[in-house]
Each structure stands twice: as C-alpha cells, then as structure tokens.
Amino acid sequence: MDEPILDCFIIGGGPAGLTAAIYLARFHLDILVVDGGKSRASSIPCTRNHAGYPDGIAGAELLQAMRDQACKYGAKIETEFVTKLERDEHTGLFTATWGSGSATAPTVLLATGVSNRRPPMDEELHDDALARGLIRYCPICDGYEVTDKKVGVIGSDSHGVAEAVFIRTYTADVTLIAPDKAMRLKSDDNAKLKEAGIECVDGPAQAVAITGDCIVVDTAEGHYTFDSVYPALGSDTHTQLGEMVGAKLAEDGCFLCDSHQRTSVRGLYAAGDVVHGLDQISHAMGEGGVAATTIRNDLCATEPRWREPVQGLVDAEDGT
Ligand SMILES: Cc1cc2nc3c(=O)[nH]c(=O)nc-3n(C[C@H](O)[C@H](O)[C@H](O)COP(=O)(O)OP(=O)(O)OC[C@H]3O[C@@H](n4cnc5c(N)ncnc54)[C@H](O)[C@@H]3O)c2cc1C
Numbered sequence: 001m002d003e004p005i006l007d008c009f010i011i012g013g014g015p016a017g018l019t020a021a022i023y024l025a026r027f028h029l030d031i032l033v034v035d036g037g038k039s040r041a042s043s044i045p046c047t048r049n050h051a052g053y054p055d056g057i058a059g060a061e062l063l064q065a066m067r068d069q070a071c072k073y074g075a076k077i078e079t080e081f082v083t084k085l086e087r088d089e090h091t092g093l094f095t096a097t098w099g100s101g102s103a104t105a106p107t108v109l110l111a112t113g114v115s116n117r118r119p120p121m122d123e124e125l126h127d128d129a130l131a132r133g134l135i136r137y138c139p140i141c142d143g144y145e146v147t148d149k150k151v152g153v154i155g156s157d158s159h160g161v162a163e164a165v166f167i168r169t170y171t172a173d174v175t176l177i178a179p180d181k182a183m184r185l186k187s188d189d190n191a192k193l194k195e196a197g198i199e200c201v202d203g204p205a206q207a208v209a210i211t212g213d214c215i216v217v218d219t220a221e222g223h224y225t226f227d228s229v230y231p232a233l234g235s236d237t238h239t240q241l242g243e244m245v246g247a248k249l250a251e252d253g254c255f256l257c258d259s260h261q262r263t264s265v266r267g268l269y270a271a272g273d274v275v276h277g278l279d280q281i282s283h284a285m286g287e288g289g290v291a292a293t294t295i296r297n298d299l300c301a302t303e304p305r306w307r308e309p310v311q312g313l314v315d316a317e318d319g320t
Contacts, residue, residue, distance in 0.1 A: 006030050006105040008295055009096060011082050011241060014039035015281045016272025017111030018066035019288030020295075025073035027296045028307070032103055033070065034096065036081040039063055040113055040273070041281060045131050049141055050281050062281075085241040092267055094245070106302075107295045110247075110255065110263075110270045111288065112238035114279065119154050119179065119231045121207040129207065129229075134215040136230050139163065140280065143170045146228045152217055154179050154205050155232030161189040163232035168196045175226070177219055178203035179233060238274055250276045261291035262298075269295055 008024055010017045013035025024031045041047075044059030067077060080098040085108070087094050094108045116137045118126060129135040136142050143166070150173045153164040164176040176183070176193065182202040185193070193200060202220040207229060209216045214225045237253045248264040250256045254277075255263050255270040263270050271287035273279045299305065 003102060003104060004030075005093065006032055006103055007299060008107040008109060009034060009094075009103045009105045010109040010111060011085075011096060012036075012039075012109075012111035012113060012238075012272070012274075013067070013077060014041050014063070014111060014113050014272060014284065015066065016113075016274075016284035016288040016291075017109065018063065018070055019285040020109050020111065020271060020292040021070035021075040021077070022066065022073065023289055023292030024295065025070055025075040027292070028305070029296065029299070031075055033075060033077040034080050034082050034098060034103070035077060037079050038113075038115075040116070043130060044141075045133060047141065047281065048144070082241060085244045087245045087265065087267070094267060096241075107267045107269065107299060109261075109288075109291050109295065110239075110242050110268065110274060111272045111284075111291075112241065112274050114235040114237045114273045116231065116235050117233040119205065119207060119229075119233065125207065125210065129210060129215055132210070132213075134210060134213075134226075134228055135207070136228050138279070139167050139170070139230060140278075143167055146170055149173070149227035150214075150225070151175070152177055152215075152224060152226040152229040153232050154203075154217070154229060156180075156183065156185075156203075158186070158189055159234065160232045161185065161192055163230060164198050165192055165196050167230065168198060172197065175199045175201055175224065177201045177205045177217060177224070180204050182220070235279075242268065242270065252276055260294040261287055262294060267298075 007029040008031045010033045013033045021033050041059035046056040046058055048056040082096045082098045084097040093104050095104045147170050149171055153176050156178050164174050168174050180203050183200050206218045208218045217224045245265050248256045255275050257270055257275050261269045261271050269291045271291040272284035
C-alpha cells in the first residue's frame, strides 16, 4: 500500500529537529520525525548554559521533554536511520528510505547534526569519562566547570592551539598534547601558546585510565593526570542525505543555507549543527523554529492550507 504524502518529514530528532517538529505540528501540518537516536545532546551529563534551567538539565531529559511536547501536538517520531533521500524532478516530492519503511513529502528538514571525532581510547572508558566530566567536547558549553582546574587539550595545528588558548581564560593550568606524533606548529601558534603560558607535549596521546576524580593520559613524554581533557580533533558533518539530492555545502562542509534555513535545493531545509554556525542547543533550537516557519510559509504559498469549517457551527448557521 502506498504511504500517504506528508507535509514534511524531519530527519534528525535532536534540539533542532524536535523544535521544528513542535512548531510544524502546532501549524496543523502532517509531519514525521525519523531519528537515528544519536543526538549529541543525549551525551550531555548536565547542561548548565542552556537558558531557563538554573540548576542545569541532563541532555537526555531535555530531549525527552521535547519529544513529549512534539507528540502532544500530533508529531510522529520513528527511531530509524535514513539511508537514502531522493527527489522527483517533475513533482518536486522527496522520498526518504530507511530499514523498515519510507516517507514522501514536498518538504524535508535535515537536522542531522555532527559527530565529534574521539581520541583513541577504550569505548567504555570514554563513555564513563564523558559522563563524569573527565572528557569534555565543548568549552563554550562547559569551560566554566573547569575553572582553575588542570586541563589537557588533545589537538594539533591552529585548531588545537585555538581551543587551548580559549580554555586558558578559565584556568592557568592548560597543556596541549599532540594526538599522534611530535607537535609541529607554525611560529605564530607557538608564540600564542608561549604568551598564554600553555605547555606543549608530544604525542601519540591515549587516555588510559580514570584514577579517583582524574583522567590519565599516556603521551610520548610520560603519563599526565588531568581534571578534564578536551579532545579538539574536529567533527564529521552529517550532510550525506542532502548531497544525494544535490544540496550545496559551505567551505567548512556544512550546508549552505539562506537566512530562512533554505538549502540550495527547493523544498529542502537544514537546521542545527549541520548548518554553519554556533554548535549549541540554543542555536539549533532557533534554527529549528526558523526552518519550521519557512516550511509552513513556503507550503502555504503554493497551496493555501485553509482549515475546514467546524461542522456543528455550519449546521447551526444553516439552521439544520
Ligand atoms: C559532550 C557534549 C556536551 C555538550 N554540552 C552542551 C551544552 O552544555 N550546551 C549546549 O548548548 N550545547 C552543548 N553541546 C552541543 C549540543 O549537544 C549540540 O549543539 C546540539 O545537540 C545540536 O543539535 P542538532 O539537533 O543540530 O543535532 P543533534 O542533537 O546531534 O541531533 C542530530 C540527530 O540526527 C540524527 N541523524 C543523523 N543522521 C541521521 C539519519 N541519516 N537518519 C536518521 N537520523 C539521523 C542523529 O542520530 C541525532 O539524533 C554539547 C555536545 C556534546 C557532545
């Protein structure tokens, strides 16, 4: 049996996709969220910079509240990983396919996020360290929590230097560790580290153990113990589905969007970390709201979505 054509399907159920789902459902549109269940927000033990939660909130709890809110207004959410996105050039309809099904709609929102590259370490150790704040990925989010602590940054090149220098405004004890070999830096990067008093250590680096409330990193120059380690190894942007239908990417590998979250492909929108900009919950939510409103307005511009009169009222006016 053919699936009904939806107004929109959203791929990705993190803060961007779920905010859009709440808006679109409340616009009385027929939508589906298909989510792989790997939101970066789900790995946040407790976010303390998200406005409105003075004592912080766990990422998983925030996501659950957003899912509940979207479903309350009629959004449907499936936990699946979309493997294919196609667009029919004649009808303009998109079809997404995943293991057990597919969906068709004239509009699609890609809110597929990014993945942080992890340092080489045992997976269980990584997840335990992440949950305890011994491994951290986002100094903008939680640099405050390492104020005056001993911090290691695993990274190289100007990106690693920039992260270490950023964290130096929270603590005087920052060490930059090369991930895989001896540290080789441009002279101006060396000058920045020197000016900030940041120690440099050669790799390869491997986080090997948790001792008490600290994490131990094995380097070419011996074991180092830190209160927290920030891997600064970059991230992978989940743009593959958009690329399948020809969406253009910006230089940094994120989707190129206009100020209303439209990609270069008609009917295809993007929001959140997968779009160039600040990788934060607040930003993802903001873009989700903008994208949803644009989708609603673009749909209504091609076909007005007038609501049918309520039958009881019509009967009363007719005197029937
Ligand atoms: C450890 C950590 C701590 C952080 N702390 C904070 C903080 O304190 N404050 C803050 O503001 N931000 C924080 N962030 C950043 C924040 O989590 C992200 O900015 C936010 O989650 C981005 O939302 P998003 O919806 O764009 O992407 P995500 O939340 O990553 O969601 C993307 C979703 O898309 C799904 N997806 C991808 N591809 C497919 C596919 N093909 N089919 C189906 N689904 C797919 C994924 O499974 C995922 O569920 C932190 C991040 C990390 C990793």
